[in-house]
Amino acid sequence: MQRILDACCGSRMFWFDKENEDTLFMDNRELETTLCDGRQLVVAPDVIADFRNMPFADETFYLVVFDPPHLIRAGDTSWLAQKYGKLNDATWRMDLMMGFDECMRVLKPNGTLIFKWNEEQISINEVLDCFGQKPLFGDKRSKTHWITFMK
Numbered sequence: 001m002q003r004i005l006d007a008c009c010g011s012r013m014f015w016f017d018k019e020n021e022d023t024l025f026m027d028n029r030e031l032e033t034t035l036c037d038g039r040q041l042v043v044a045p046d047v048i049a050d051f052r053n054m055p056f057a058d059e060t061f062y063l064v065v066f067d068p069p070h071l072i073r074a075g076d077t078s079w080l081a082q083k084y085g086k087l088n089d090a091t092w093r094m095d096l097m098m099g100f101d102e103c104m105r106v107l108k109p110n111g112t113l114i115f116k117w118n119e120e121q122i123s124i125n126e127v128l129d130c131f132g133q134k135p136l137f138g139d140k141r142s143k144t145h146w147i148t149f150m151k
Helices: 079-084 092-106 124-128
Strands: 004-006 023-027 031-034 040-043 061-066 107-118 144-150
Touching: 061 092, 092 107, 124 144
Parallel strands: 004 023, 004 061, 061 107
Antiparallel strands: 031 040, 107 144
């Protein structure tokens, strides 16, 4: 049984150990393609599921990583959308709220949620307003934020 869930693993870009045996990698898609610069992009999750409705029992994981798509403006077949995924412009607030709630649901009591967000198109404050819980700490200075919550 894995102790960690990466709820939107994509191509596991920030993982040092992309095959970590304690981690269950989940995404809503599988993809293998060549990007415009010739690099291979592989999205191969252990579980294909939607972060808004996860197929796990309550209080399953000690640590959840939530790195949802951060783009609302990108062409559906663009390399940005392929690499990072894309949120629906009309429903992103509700989608992120549901995703955060699901991440908290599958966390064990006293579990940790690591949230990653890039505010190129949507500010971190707009996103945090969707969650209904203040983070403990995180990086406030760059465009990419790593923020920590505890259940």
